[in-house]
Amino acid sequence: MALTGMQIYKSLPKTNCKKCGFPTCMAFAMQVAAKQKALADCPEISDDAQSALSDASAPPMKLVKIGASGKEFVFGQETVMFRHEEKFHNPTGVAGKISASLSDEEAAAKIEQINKAVFQRVGEELKVSLCAVGVDCSDPAARAKMAAEKSNVPLILMGSVDSLKAAVEAVKDQKPLIYQADASSIDALAELAAATKAPLAVTAGSLEELADLTKKAKDKGVEEMVLSFNTEKPGDTLRTLTIARRAALKKSCRELGFPAIVDINGATPEVEGALANTFAAKYAGILLVNSVEPCQLLPLLTTIQNIYTDPQKPNTVETKLYEVGQPDENSPVFFTTNFSLTYFSVEGEVERSKIPAYICVVDTEGLGVLNAYAGDKISAEKVVKTLQEQGVADKVKHRKLIIPGYLPIFRAEIEETSEWKEVIIGPELASKIPAFLAENWK
Amino acid sequence: MDIPKVNERWTSQINEVTIGATADQGGTRSKVITVGGQTTLPGMTFEGDIPNSPVIAGYVSDVVPEWPDFLKKAIGNEINSPTEWAQKCVQEFGCDLISLRLNGADPSGDDKSAADCAKVVENVLKAVDVPLIIWGCGDDDKDAIVLQDCSAVVKGENCLIGSAKESNYKTIVAICKADNHKIISEAPVDINIGKQVNILLQDAGYDLKDVVMFQTTAALGYGLDYVYTILERARMTGLKGDKLMAGPQLADVGGEVWRIKDAVASEEILPGWGDPERRGPSWEAACAADYLQAGADILVMSHPSAIKTIQETITQIA
Secondary structure (H helix, E strand, O other): OOOOHHHHHHHOOOOOOOOOOOOOHHHHHHHHHOOOOOHHHOOOOOHHHHHHHHHHHOOOOOEEEEEEOOEEEEEEOOOOOOHHHOOOOOOOEEEEEEOOOOOHHHHHHHHHHHHHOEEEEOOEEEEOOEEEEEOOOOOHHHHHHHHHHHOOOOEEEEOOHHHHHHHHHHOHHHOOEEEEEOOOOHHHHHHHHHHHOOOEEEOOOOHHHHHHHHHHHHHOOOOOEEEEEEOOOHHHHHHHHHHHHHHHHHHOOHHHOOOEEEEOOOOOHHHHHHHHHHHHHOOOOEEEEOOOOHHHHHHHHHHHHHHOOOOOOOOEOOOOEEEEOOOOOOOOEEEEEOEHHHHHHHHHHHHHHOOOEEEEEEOOOOOOHHHHHHOOOOOHHHHHHHHHHOOHHHOOOOOEEEEOOOOHHHHHHHHHHOOOOEEEEOOOOHHHHHHHHHHHOO | OOOOOOOOOOOOOOOEEEEOOOHHHOOOOOOOEEEEOOOOOOOOOOOOOOOOOOEEEEEEEOOOOOOOHHHHHHHOHHHHOHHHHHHHHHHOOOOOEEEEEOHHHOOOOOOOOHHHHHHHHHHHHHHOOOOEEEEOOOOHHHHHHHHHHHHHHOOOOOOEEEEEOOOOHHHHHHHHHHHOOEEEEEEOOOHHHHHHHHHHHHHOOOOHHHEEEEEOOOOOOOOHHHHHHHHHHHHHHHHOOOHHHOOOEEEEHHHHHOOOHHHHOOOOOOOOOOOHHHHHHHHHHHHHHHHHHHOOOEEEEOOHHHHHHHHHHHHHHO
């Protein structure tokens, strides 16, 4: 549970020495409570006070890092159950499974497939974040080394205790996730994790047992752990994940204060896909998947992209001139706002009309048409200026500009103050654009 | 070690809404569909009851939608006839009910008459024995006429009629009260307007216990984050005792997903994205799986493969 400023203040020297850069100890305490400063930024704090407070002020869910320099995946440190309460912080990683039964060539080919699974979507890069390599093969160390060498992303190593010992040792500088310790292997694997400083996945039949195991591993010196689940009974896993996260975030249950990994298996690739999306929405930090086919990955990566969007920050698209299809000098010109939902609605409908077009995006600070107008974030003057900046008049021969149906009031001013002499009032709703173009753009 | 108790104490129940009527109840359906009634969030049966599973309504339109050829092929030739399409949804795809859109009434499209639309509704009703959801074309003026006639031919069948908005709620209330139908209240991705429409329905004398709430659905990748969170917040508000937000929720996944590039565009347009014949149904299923977690009770769906996937998913995550 996060500490209040007052609780932190009580343990500070209360000398207002200003060495931390703040005028008073109270001001500093408020910054620590808001997670803007760390306790260690107080040079005068006593060791006792620091250790007492740092335990209590640590984030309720640990941040876990898999991998090393250049190839890293960081997740965890989530703070809320629902995205509207604040936001989800570290997007779920998708890990492609590479079975130990594959030959070296087959395994290398699947790693290559994972390396290539990088997509661009609405200006962001979406990709598979991890390679999950089975090492119960004839030479676990060689398999791990090969994967470490060929993979562009960090590794999860999966296997029996003996295989893992050999494999993890071979690539320990790569800090792979050790997958996974249960009651029978917790001692051996916790020692391996502590010795190699690699994170450890831990699994158990119940949350009570799981908490016992993470405590055991912690006592052996393992700091970074991942709670591990599967989809044998997906409904039960959803409930268990929810309870674990609530216990960590709301009741400061340190033993469960780790992110989760869910091994996704289903009767068909399609069901697997749907289950992966389900656990992307509800509380998996890593999804272990069999298929790294684009048709399965893309919807999943898009779900993660959507769910981890900051709900308090309006989604915007880059303010520029967009081309839909291959427009030419006779193609229609629209303008709209940089609120991504508005832009993508317009773009989608223009595309549906099958008439190539230009869309000039005006910076409205992420507000839709009506809100932008009400909030004075868009004006005819701003539209004219943006059209000029984007050189739209050079792209087309005509001087017809289609404006949003909610802004008919802009027509006269745009016609009077710019070269756009024929302003056409478009539909109010994007969904009417195809019919509008069919009617008005011949 | 013991795990701290973390059960939420929700104070209220989501309204239980039944669609359809059997012969005993004055209709002709072989079974009725009940949604809602839960006292907790999706799947969280350790702290509340979930008496009714989410259901899938097969998307049917009176005119063939502008969908990619591979989707039309997956549905089959029956797509050309709303009655055959509806039958296939029930008999082969296993849909729990039918969501019939009278898109052909659109004045900027085929501009079909109210009488023609009512005939379609009557025929679809006869063709299947499951409950019906009936939507107009989205044009308020036209829908006022169309829905009146369509509602009359299914009087007593306890259909779910869509949709009542701020702009047309009086008409829809009048129609549904006259013919004893349930209402879909619609809002444009705005939780406050959603509540406002429900207040208007209540003020117009319509019982909110007969209302299914509908936030204009966003396809995955096109604002799903907004609608997901609205569904989730609305559900939590309802469980906390706000009677104005206690309705079951509908998501029109099939109506939205097939309009977006990501689900339909070929690999020539999206290099490296794989065959849309497989990507499309994955997209629809993913979107549906997301909305199930947000709190959707009725999913309208189109692609037979996506429908099958989500039927299995609903069973598994129960």
